[in-house]
Amino acid sequence: MLAGLSLPAEAAGDWVVVPSPTYHDLDWLNAVAASSSTDAYAVGSSDSTTYQVLQHWDGTSWTKVRSVERAYHHGTLGFYLNDVAALAQGDVWIVGQVFRRHAPAGAPFTEHFDGVAWTDVSNPALHSPQWSYQVPGWLNGVAAMAPDDIWAVGQWYPRGSARQLVEHWDGTAWARIPQRRVGALSFLYGVGGSGPDDVWALGTHSTENGPYRTLIEHWDGKEWTLMTPLSPTATGGVLGAVSAIGPDDAWAVGLQEADNVYQPLIEHWDGHSWTVVSDGLRARGYAVLSDVVAIASDDVWAVGTHRTKAGIRALIEHWDGQHWTKVSSPPLGRHRSDLYGIGAIPGGGLWAVGDVFRRHQRTFIEHCC
Numbered sequence: 001m002l003a004g005l006s007l008p009a010e011a012a013g014d015w016v017v018v019p020s021p022t023y024h025d026l027d028w029l030n031a032v033a034a035s036s037s038t039d040a041y042a043v044g045s046s047d048s049t050t051y052q053v054l055q056h057w058d059g060t061s062w063t064k065v066r067s068v069e070r071a072y073h074h075g076t077l078g079f080y081l082n083d084v085a086a087l088a089q090g091d092v093w094i095v096g097q098v099f100r101r102h103a104p105a106g107a108p109f110t111e112h113f114d115g116v117a118w119t120d121v122s123n124p125a126l127h128s129p130q131w132s133y134q135v136p137g138w139l140n141g142v143a144a145m146a147p148d149d150i151w152a153v154g155q156w157y158p159r160g161s162a163r164q165l166v167e168h169w170d171g172t173a174w175a176r177i178p179q180r181r182v183g184a185l186s187f188l189y190g191v192g193g194s195g196p197d198d199v200w201a202l203g204t205h206s207t208e209n210g211p212y213r214t215l216i217e218h219w220d221g222k223e224w225t226l227m228t229p230l231s232p233t234a235t236g237g238v239l240g241a242v243s244a245i246g247p248d249d250a251w252a253v254g255l256q257e258a259d260n261v262y263q264p265l266i267e268h269w270d271g272h273s274w275t276v277v278s279d280g281l282r283a284r285g286y287a288v289l290s291d292v293v294a295i296a297s298d299d300v301w302a303v304g305t306h307r308t309k310a311g312i313r314a315l316i317e318h319w320d321g322q323h324w325t326k327v328s329s330p331p332l333g334r335h336r337s338d339l340y341g342i343g344a345i346p347g348g349g350l351w352a353v354g355d356v357f358r359r360h361q362r363t364f365i366e367h368c369c
Contacts, residue, residue, distance in 0.1 A: 030082050037345055140153060
């Protein structure tokens with residue numbers, strides 16, 4: 001049985017800030033993935049969407065991989081890069097949203113690195129049953145099980161209302177996997193799993209005139225199944241990321257609303273059911289969790305943002321098998337900071353990415369252990 005979240009004294013952290021390139025006046029990083037201690041990628045966005053915010057770690061420093069403007073190149077207007085997955089040094093996937101002349105409201109975007117060059121990979125066209133033209137959609141999360149088994153999730157708008165979007169790469173092409181309709185609106189933000197027959201996709205959905213509720217789906221190797229959603233408060237909740245150690249051990253994080261204040265939401269899967277284990281965090285006031293990485297049953301990390309006496313600051317939490325503990329992040333004086341993504345380094349270590357406000361919003365990277 002999992003213990004509830006306790007509130008011990010803040011743990012001493014080993015996190016350090018690592019310099020990160022800047023792009024424009026407003027830049028941020030959404031996700032990070034590493035294949036080794038000398039190979040990692042971080043992706044994000046900019047207020048000028050014509051920039052691809054894509055950075056690479058070579059063991060010494062973070063550098064821009066592609067910062068050139070590709071506006072109007074082959075009809076492309078701009079990008080948002082939302083997530084990245086790295087199977088190996090020469091097998092990296094990025095997902096997000098692309099704005100093109102024929103799809104100005106946005107369309108799903110995937111890009112692949114084969115060790116030599118990055119290539120834009122075509123996604124299935126999204127057409128409404130009643131409209132002949134392509135409808136908007138985008139991808140928020142990606143998980144790589146194998147070179148021929150990649151999952152990406154997001155949302156699309158077949159009748160003007162958001163519906164969950166799931167796509168699969170089989171080694172040759174992306175295909176859209178039809179999903180059961182859930183509520184009036186539905187979104188998928190995160191995807192992850194422990195193997196080809198154990199994949200989780202999660203997000204949120206709403207009923208007519210009702211609050212948003214958590215949304216969890218599971219792939220067993222044959223079909224997607226809608227799980228019983230957990231929304232611990234009457235005002236609902238959102239799940240944004242998931243990480244699985246095995247079929248009986250997975251973690252999901254996000255936010256819930258209580259007393260008109262956003263609170264962190266953490267849920268755990270034990271092989272039978274999802275259980276909310278984040279109630280203890282409510283005493284800390286405003287806080288949200290954006291990403292999670294599970295390394296072992298007694299070594300799970302989550303990152304996000306919370307309000308402190310000094311203002312809005314990055315939030316790092318660690319699970320040791322019994323308790324969640326807040327871990328100190330490097331002090332940044334009066335500057336606001338947020339963490340949106342975290343990734344484990346094979347062989348040991350962690351990267352966390354987000355933004356920091358120093359006159360302007362800038363990319364922000366931390367490293368631990």
